[in-house]
Amino acid sequence: MIPGNVDPRRPDKVQRYKAPQANGNAPVEDLTPDYMNILGMVFSMCGLMMRLKWCAWVALYCSCISFANSRISDDTKQILSSFMLSISAIVMSYLQNPQPMTPPWATAVN
Amino acid sequence: MKLWIVFMHVLLVSCSVWANYQDQQDNEFAEFEEFESDDAFVQSTGAENLMKEPEPIDADNIFITDDDDGDIIINDDSEFEHFQDTEEFEGFAESREEKIEVEPKITITKVPIHFRANWDSYWLEILMVTGLIVYFINFATGKSKNTMLANTWFQSHKQLLEDNFTLVGDDGALEHIKESGGLLKESENTFTLWCSGRTCCEGMLVELKLIKRQDLVAVISGMMRPTLDQVHIKVTMDSDAMEPFVFCVASKKTATHVSKETNDISVYCPERKSGERYNIPSNFQVMSEILEATSAMLDSKVTAILNKYTDLVDYIHISDQYSGAKQTEDTGALKLPEVKKVLLFGFNMPVKGMSPTEAVEQLKPLMVLVFYCIEKVKRFRLSKESKTKADKNRLRVEEVFLKSTHAARAEAAANRREEKRRLEKEKVMAEEDPERQRRWEEKDQKRQAKKRAPKMKQLKVKAL
Numbered sequence: 001m002i003p004g005n006v007d008p009r010r011p012d013k014v015q016r017y018k019a020p021q022a023n024g025n026a027p028v029e030d031l032t033p034d035y036m037n038i039l040g041m042v043f044s045m046c047g048l049m050m051r052l053k054w055c056a057w058v059a060l061y062c063s064c065i066s067f068a069n070s071r072i073s074d075d076t077k078q079i080l081s082s083f084m085l086s087i088s089a090i091v092m093s094y095l096q097n098p099q100p101m102t103p104p105w106a107t108a109v110n
Numbered sequence: 111m112k113l114w115i116v117f118m119h120v121l122l123v124s125c126s127v128w129a130n131y132q133d134q135q136d137n138e139f140a141e142f143e144e145f146e147s148d149d150a151f152v153q154s155t156g157a158e159n160l161m162k163e164p165e166p167i168d169a170d171n172i173f174i175t176d177d178d179d180g181d182i183i184i185n186d187d188s189e190f191e192h193f194q195d196t197e198e199f200e201g202f203a204e205s206r207e208e209k210i211e212v213e214p215k216i217t218i219t220k221v222p223i224h225f226r227a228n229w230d231s232y233w234l235e236i237l238m239v240t241g242l243i244v245y246f247i248n249f250a251t252g253k254s255k256n257t258m259l260a261n262t263w264f265q266s267h268k269q270l271l272e273d274n275f276t277l278v279g280d281d282g283a284l285e286h287i288k289e290s291g292g293l294l295k296e297s298e299n300t301f302t303l304w305c306s307g308r309t310c311c312e313g314m315l316v317e318l319k320l321i322k323r324q325d326l327v328a329v330i331s332g333m334m335r336p337t338l339d340q341v342h343i344k345v346t347m348d349s350d351a352m353e354p355f356v357f358c359v360a361s362k363k364t365a366t367h368v369s370k371e372t373n374d375i376s377v378y379c380p381e382r383k384s385g386e387r388y389n390i391p392s393n394f395q396v397m398s399e400i401l402e403a404t405s406a407m408l409d410s411k412v413t414a415i416l417n418k419y420t421d422l423v424d425y426i427h428i429s430d431q432y433s434g435a436k437q438t439e440d441t442g443a444l445k446l447p448e449v450k451k452v453l454l455f456g457f458n459m460p461v462k463g464m465s466p467t468e469a470v471e472q473l474k475p476l477m478v479l480v481f482y483c484i485e486k487v488k489r490f491r492l493s494k495e496s497k498t499k500a501d502k503n504r505l506r507v508e509e510v511f512l513k514s515t516h517a518a519r520a521e522a523a524a525n526r527r528e529e530k531r532r533l534e535k536e537k538v539m540a541e542e543d544p545e546r547q548r549r550w551e552e553k554d555q556k557r558q559a560k561k562r563a564p565k566m567k568q569l570k571v572k573a574l
Contacts, residue, residue: 017282017304068325071297100231
């Protein structure tokens with residue numbers, strides 16, 4: 001397809017890579033990690049304050065999903081703090097009440 | 111008094127509990143056994159009286175007699191009498207009756223289940239932990255598969271890219287370009303590659319958007335709504351290397367999305383035509399500004415590729431007015447968004463049922479197509495009429511934009527003028543020389559008066 005004898009390369013025309021998103025338009029990229037982060041924090045707080053074990057477990061799952069979907073450029077501190085919060089919610093719930101967890105639908109059924 | 115009654119009652123109850131477990135043979139309490147059928151309260155009262163010295167009880171009411179053994183026998187009657195003495199206890203008669211009627215309630219305290227003794231009750235926790243373990247195993251496998259796929263793609267295309275670009279792979283870091291640059295990992299499922307150093311184009315950005323294999327939730331939702339691994343290529347042309355036209359050929363679903371979302375296509379290409387007209391499969395749709403450009407772009411080679419690799423090509427978008435996606439809300443921009451001359455390509459990479467090497471190899475002819483298109487666009491020249499038409503279109507778009515933002519721009523200009531005046535005033539005020547200030551104020555007042563006065567046309571009367 002391309003004439004083989006002409007070398008299209010031009011070393012003098014090399015331009016450095018500039019990461020996109022320099023302008024202020026809305027990022028088209030995936031917002032899952034951010035949503036999951038917030039959701040995880042909300043569930044952790046619910047689990048801690050209302051001593052609901054299932055909330056704490058859901059918070060841990062949200063943190064994991066956020067971690068899996070996170071970009072490399074994201075702050076690791078954010079992810080770590082989210083994990084720590086959800087683990088502390090679980091630990092506190094079990095320290096206060098070592099009973100096994102009742103699923104949330106059990107209370108609704110009874 | 112009442113508090114003392116309560117305290118006594120508590121002690122009595124505890125003593126009765128203790129007394130019940132005593133040896134029946136114990137002679138000390140043998141006398142009280144016959145009272146077991148009686149009211150428990152009375153019996154415990156008796157026991158209490160024996161053990162402790164009830165203080166505020168009037169000694170006169172108790173008849174304590176000694177029997178032959180020297181044991182103390184307490185006369186029943188006097189005891190009963192003593193407790194019926196209303197002078198001694200307040201409100202006692204009524205409450206006593208109540209207490210006789212009420213049966214002692216036995217509450218079984220909840221003893222927490224011990225973990226080690228009873229694993230089964232913790233089934234939900236075990237399930238949760240298992241779920242987490244499964245999630246992390248999937249994360250590890252998904253991540254490694256994606257990385258492997260990306261690296262295989264890169265290795266397979268490396269030679270082709272190096273033949274066309276001086277710089278293949280750049281991380282954009284400030285320091286000197288790394289010679290061994292390669293794929294950049296944006297996330298566990300997105301990889302980018304920047305290539306530069308070629309005639310007529312500034313550079314090429316290749317984005318590998320793979321399926322989120324590392325996220326179990328995404329994998330499960332992928333079972334219901336399947337997605338494909340995709341390769342997105344964006345070639346930025348030099349400002350003088352491209353004729354003005356907007357053209358796009360895309361699969362149906364992508365075409366709908368692109369014609370609605372992208373700025374340039376929605377403005378310059380209102381119509382969508384089926385691919386059959388141009389000898390390409392019917393699942394493709396063509397959106398074009400200038401007919402001449404369409405026929406030039408969809409030449410025999412391109413149509414052959416489109417016919418052969420129908421499933422692999424998602425879209426080909428060539429535009430000199432590309433500015434990204436449409437802004438959803440009114441950003442109040444006063445200038446037209448910045449446009450670039452680009453060639454955009456989107457290819458699907460089906461991986462199911464084949465090895466990664468095979469999967470990436472099938473994309474190689476498409477990469478060759480990319481370079482072919484670049485050369486074509488560089489060499490293509492519009493006819494005069496087409497060019498005029500294109501220029502007119504762009505001018506019209508600009509006018510429409512300017513009109514719509516006229517009010518906003520006027521306001522911005524007025525604001526700027528006001529700001530300028532304010533700054534000038536501040537500068538003058540800050541100066542020490544009063545003379546200068548006075549002169550400036552005069553000038554300013556004249557300016558204001560001129561503005562406020564109605565604009566009258568001056569008629570020049572010709573001297574006859």
